[in-house]
Amino acid sequence: MLKKSHMAAILESLKSPILFADTEHVTRYMNRAAIAHYEGGEDLIGRSLLECHNEESQAIIKEILHLMIHENLEEREISEEEGQRIFMRVVRDSNGRVLGYYERYEPIVDK
DSSP states (O other): OOOHHHHHHHHHHOSSOOEEEETTOBEEEEOHHHHHHSTTGGGGTTSBGGGGSOHHHHHHHHHHHHHHHHSOOOEEEEEEETTEEEEEEEEEOTTSOEEEEEEEEEEOOOO
């Protein structure tokens, strides 16, 4: 079984930002890449993720979380910028209960 310390080390080793927010949109975890990526860095932990977004973005985030909770949505693209797509991805416990979500980055590769 994987130890929590190993899981934390794995998340910290990722080059992509990982920011986890709970179902109240409070930022609960940021890996090193996220701390470096987001303006305000580590000070965002414990604060509402919605504070960092305009009203239109807040509405999108709230709607996607609603779909994750009530319609079992797993992931939705939320934006595309600077050669990457950003997705909002659900996190569930072993019983399927939504614990929150994180932003996942995917580079856009030209073919």
